[in-house]
Amino acid sequence: MPLHDVGYRAWDGAISSRLLRWWVIAIVGVQLSFRSSWLSRTLIVSWIPAIMVGALFFAYEQSIVTQQVREPIAMIVAMAGGSSELVETVMRNPEDARQQVWASLIMSFFRYPQAIVMLLVVGIVAPRLISYDLRNRGYLLYFSRPIRIWEYMLGKISIIWFFLALITTIPALCLYVVGVLLSPQVDVLWLTWDLPLRILAATTVLILPVASVALACSAMTIESRYAAFSWFALWVVGWVSYSVLSMGEWEEHLRMRGPPRRGELPDIIDIYSRWELLSPYHVLGRTQQWVFGLYPADRTIWPHLILLATVTFVSLWFVHRKLRSRLHS
Amino acid sequence: MQLSAVTATPVLALDGVTKRYGRRTALNSVSMQVSPGVTGLLGPNGSGKSTLIKSVMGLLRIQAGTIEVLGFKLPRELKAIRDHVGYLPEDDCYISGLTGIESVRFMARLSGMNPREGLRRSHEVLDFADIGQERYRNVETYSTGMRQKLKFAQAIVHDPQLLILDEPTSGLDPEQRNSMLRKIRNLAQRHGKSILISTHILHDVRSVCQQVVIMAVGQVRLIDSLENLSRPAQQGVNIAVERRQSATVEIPYPDAVLLQQTLQDSQLQSVVRRDGSLWVADVNDADRSRLWDAAGRCGVHIRQMSSAKNSLDEIFFQAVQEASRASA
Numbered sequence: 001m002p003l004h005d006v007g008y009r010a011w012d013g014a015i016s017s018r019l020l021r022w023w024v025i026a027i028v029g030v031q032l033s034f035r036s037s038w039l040s041r042t043l044i045v046s047w048i049p050a051i052m053v054g055a056l057f058f059a060y061e062q063s064i065v066t067q068q069v070r071e072p073i074a075m076i077v078a079m080a081g082g083s084s085e086l087v088e089t090v091m092r093n094p095e096d097a098r099q100q101v102w103a104s105l106i107m108s109f110f111r112y113p114q115a116i117v118m119l120l121v122v123g124i125v126a127p128r129l130i131s132y133d134l135r136n137r138g139y140l141l142y143f144s145r146p147i148r149i150w151e152y153m154l155g156k157i158s159i160i161w162f163f164l165a166l167i168t169t170i171p172a173l174c175l176y177v178v179g180v181l182l183s184p185q186v187d188v189l190w191l192t193w194d195l196p197l198r199i200l201a202a203t204t205v206l207i208l209p210v211a212s213v214a215l216a217c218s219a220m221t222i223e224s225r226y227a228a229f230s231w232f233a234l235w236v237v238g239w240v241s242y243s244v245l246s247m248g249e250w251e252e253h254l255r256m257r258g259p260p261r262r263g264e265l266p267d268i269i270d271i272y273s274r275w276e277l278l279s280p281y282h283v284l285g286r287t288q289q290w291v292f293g294l295y296p297a298d299r300t301i302w303p304h305l306i307l308l309a310t311v312t313f314v315s316l317w318f319v320h321r322k323l324r325s326r327l328h329s
Numbered sequence: 330m331q332l333s334a335v336t337a338t339p340v341l342a343l344d345g346v347t348k349r350y351g352r353r354t355a356l357n358s359v360s361m362q363v364s365p366g367v368t369g370l371l372g373p374n375g376s377g378k379s380t381l382i383k384s385v386m387g388l389l390r391i392q393a394g395t396i397e398v399l400g401f402k403l404p405r406e407l408k409a410i411r412d413h414v415g416y417l418p419e420d421d422c423y424i425s426g427l428t429g430i431e432s433v434r435f436m437a438r439l440s441g442m443n444p445r446e447g448l449r450r451s452h453e454v455l456d457f458a459d460i461g462q463e464r465y466r467n468v469e470t471y472s473t474g475m476r477q478k479l480k481f482a483q484a485i486v487h488d489p490q491l492l493i494l495d496e497p498t499s500g501l502d503p504e505q506r507n508s509m510l511r512k513i514r515n516l517a518q519r520h521g522k523s524i525l526i527s528t529h530i531l532h533d534v535r536s537v538c539q540q541v542v543i544m545a546v547g548q549v550r551l552i553d554s555l556e557n558l559s560r561p562a563q564q565g566v567n568i569a570v571e572r573r574q575s576a577t578v579e580i581p582y583p584d585a586v587l588l589q590q591t592l593q594d595s596q597l598q599s600v601v602r603r604d605g606s607l608w609v610a611d612v613n614d615a616d617r618s619r620l621w622d623a624a625g626r627c628g629v630h631i632r633q634m635s636s637a638k639n640s641l642d643e644i645f646f647q648a649v650q651e652a653s654r655a656s657a
Contacts (some may be wrong), residue, residue, distance in 0.1 A: 008520060011488035013442065015440065018408055024439055028435050133425075136424070136425050140420060144416040146408035
């Protein structure tokens with residue numbers, strides 16, 4: 001018995017706008033996800049690459065005033081997928097290449113360490129988002145409130161969005177700010193004003209399809225472990241299929257270019273294989289490359305964009321259909 | 330029996346509502362109006378009660394007909410309906426990972442309360458629902474009864490005008506069941522809530538409802554006030570007799586049957602009812618003494634004699650049987 005039992009009392013307080021109820025789903029979902037100690041650890045680890053890229057920003061800005069640093073910086077730019085012209089510009093006059101070098105560094109940050117972390121973070125957060133509601137019939141509680149299916153989906157997607165932003169957008173924007181603060185020139189903001197916008201665009205290109213597919217995996221089953229398995233399987237199978245089918249093209253590429261020279265890496269990552277549409281990792285990587293302005297002008301990005309849009313649409317349609325059929329059964 | 334009732338502005342108005350699952354018709358052109366107060370929705374399994382409730386909540390899309398809840402039309406004003414209606418689902422349902430207080434607060438916030446007010450109100454309704462310190466435990470550790478109370482707290486947290494309770498006493502022990510029924514009465518009588526209770530338990534309906542809706546094979550077979558239904562179609566008395574002879578499968582109430590046969594000899598019309606009591610038609614003072622004589626002659630002990638009333642059980646079984654016959 002409570003200390004001060006007032007019995008039932010009427011309530012006539014103010015209520016918030018009906019348009020923002022999805023926000024409540026997102027907030028509660030984020031709070032619940034943070035209870036996983038594995039997620040907290042992964043998030044902490046996910047920021048380590050940002051420190052390393054931050055150090056590279058520092059080194060690059062130093063190379064503008066210190067001649068000796070330019071050679072190692074040029075080497076790193078080449079490793080990050082920079083073209084030979086860009087490497088030459090870095091050696092000659094780093095100020096002219098600043099926009100492109102910064103874009104390359106941030107793109108590499110997105111594409112290599114954060115793509116792996118993204119796989120883990122979404123693999124921890126997403127599988128339970130809908131599957132638990134289906135298993136425990138929590139959807140009946142949601143939909144007895146003034147909420148439509150699309151608002152429920154928006155709330156759930158926002159949870160994934162939040163965590164992906166935490167490991168990609170926010171560190172990338174921090175890196176940009178670090179770069180600006182470390183720069184010895186004041187016109188750096190004018191020269192690189194587009195980068196924050198490119199970061200936001202790259203995040204959107206990454207998050208929309210990834211969150212939609214992750215939700216579809218979660219809606220597919222009432223067992224979250226199967227949802228997690230299908231999420232990881234999708235990436236691994238895509239990667240392996242791409243690698244196996246592209247083997248011949250790699251060999252051809254290496255034969256054409258000859259063995260790598262001293263100090264040059266065999267940049268097999270940058271071979272534009274016709275099989276890369278099979279691998280979600282490569283499709284996303286290429287699209288982000290395009291967003292950062294590093295995609296070759298003579299190649300078309302449309303197949304990648306159409307594929308991502310189709311996957312996003314089909315995944316969302318599947319989740320909507322699954323929820324509707326659950327409600328109607 | 331009648332298929333329209335009610336006087337005041339209806340809280341629920343259905344007109345020609347039809348819902349089909351593939352080839353099976355779950356609701357067959359259901360039309361009814363439910364007035365404010367506590368209404369019991371009765372029906373055997375598969376009669377369409379839950380489908381009706383889910384249709385009213387906008388969880389199911391109907392194929393034909395119109396539904397109006399508290400004057401709001403479905404599906405156009407679905408959100409307004411859900412703002413003003415509290416729903417306790419029959420299924421065991423919860424949001425995984427949350428504690429009791431967090432679950433109720435979450436529902437409060439989904440209904441539009443701000444975080445602070447939602448928390449205050451959640452504690453208030455959890456007190457009302459008799460959930461003590463357990464509110465700080467994860468809902469996955471709750472017993473069935475606790476989850477039922479939690480669902481009740483979630484249903485009332487936004488102070489709805491209409492409460493739809495699907496099997497509210499299932500999974501509760503007798504003490505908790507009585508407590509739940511007291512709360513339902515309290516909400517209706519002291520706070521003017523309209524409540525629709527779907528249940529199999531006729532005792533629950535008798536103890537809290539003012540009106541009854543009986544459904545069978547996807548149709549509403551009867552709507553009326555409990556008071557009207559309890560009034561017998563023909564005057565008479567109800568007699569309870571002491572059970573002395575052992576019952577058989579063919580004759581479950583031998584004492585009542587013996588008295589009935591003796592009354593027939595005395596020119597008194599009587600019927601053995603389903604509960605073993607005997608209904609004797611049109612009894613005046615002279616008949617009454619003949620009745621006592623007949624009982625004495627056959628050696629049957631009369632334990633209770635009262636003015637005849639229809640029992641809800643009888644009405645329910647009769648309505649369901651009629652529906653089954655009609656559908657066959």
